[in-house]
Amino acid sequence: MPTSPTGLGTGTESQAEAALAGHPGIARARVTREPGTGRLVAHVVPRDPVAEDGDDRKRVDEWQLIYEWVYGELPESGGLGENFVGWHSTYTGLPIELAQMREWRDATVERIKSLKPRRVLEIGVGTGLLMAKLAPSCEEYVATDFSATVVETLTGQVAEDPALAHVRLHNREATDFSGLPDQHFDTVVINSVIQYFPDIGYLADVLRQAAALLAPGGAVFVGDVRNLRLLRAFRTAVLAEEIAAAPETARELVENSVLEEKELLVDPDFFPALAATLPGIAAADVRLKRAHHHNELSRHRYDAVLRKEPAQTVEPALTAAWDPGALETLLSDVRPASARITGVPNGRVARELADLAKLDTGRTPAAVTAPDPEDLHEIGRRRGYQAAVTWSAEGPGLVDVVYTRDAEPGVVPASAATPGLPFTAYANAPSRAAKTSSFVAELRAYLAARLPAEAIPHAFTTVEDLPEGTGHADH
8 A cells, every 4th residue: 555755644544645645736635534523534735726816706796796686685574673584594495483583683692792892893784683783782883784785775774763873884895994993893793794705715804804903802703604514414414305315326415515515614713723813812712602493503603702802711620521410510519610511412413413424334323412502501500600612622513611600701712723724724615616526526536546445535625735744745
């Protein structure tokens, strides 16, 4: 069997790296195992960039055209702050129930209010779902959207409400911060918007500029972020009927669906990685969404907050691995000032991940006790603790929960990001989805002719660069 030219890596990882290094279209490659699942993942640097100049601009323009049409065609529904028309379930294609949408909206508003907003900038205001609830209690509220139709409609609605006289609306793209004062806003809100950004570089640029506008102690709230770690599980669930009808092509169907994803999905580790590069940003606080209903919003999306110095970060007095029989005893009898419980199975996504595991292995995984994240909050509440639930570094189906006595947790540190990775490793690339799909299909065929099946990576990501000394193979 061939070995890695670098002499790094072991077993199947080395075999795959060595084979990829021989492909004429690859400059560098690294193969790793995904935490929790053990799947092989190939990170490759194409010799010729997959995306072409202008692709980002094209994607932004496409979304703008879509939303100008959508907002122009959709009727008013329920007045300012109550227009949920257009929110459809990817699972069914039907509108998400109104009670579920209101729960989603109210939980988002409460999370933002916990940041104590007074001077707010909202990027991507949409139909004003959040603005209507937040602006009346703020001193200043600046809202932007790239849809001229949205801004025109909201301008008329705001003019009719004296409680919103301090609201200013602007028609502009997310990257346009012209005329906005530095170190002025205490809260910047970017909610359910970034999935329409063309790539992770565009997102990083927006967040860098937004962070520069924060006053000391301020926060950038990034809401409704689609979780890259769960994309395969989500697509498997969405395609359940097609998989049942043609099980022999199920894996190919799912992988192609993942590669053709047109929205931006981001690994939770991106936010601490970005925070480490931003002057004055103390930490990233990444949390699951609060919700009793199970839907794609509560299962597959999360919220992240970038906090500017000074910020109070929770340093748990005790850290313990998940033990369903010991948690209540810990909080009732030991009663630490704070505790971080790691590796808790996430009941919201357990079934979808089990279906994915069966697809990958052909075997139904053993059942595990997987609490609903809301139950973790309730366990703490009954014993005088506040809870914050964040994603775990131990696997896509696991979470960590941080308990603090009495007070709301401050900034809850996310799992440590792998140092040295380029930002492109933390996201898909919707602006080049079609080209990436074709390139990956070519790589799969190339490896299939050279490697045993167990050495062929399950997933491929294209990145702009790989850090030195991380076990990569050079062409």
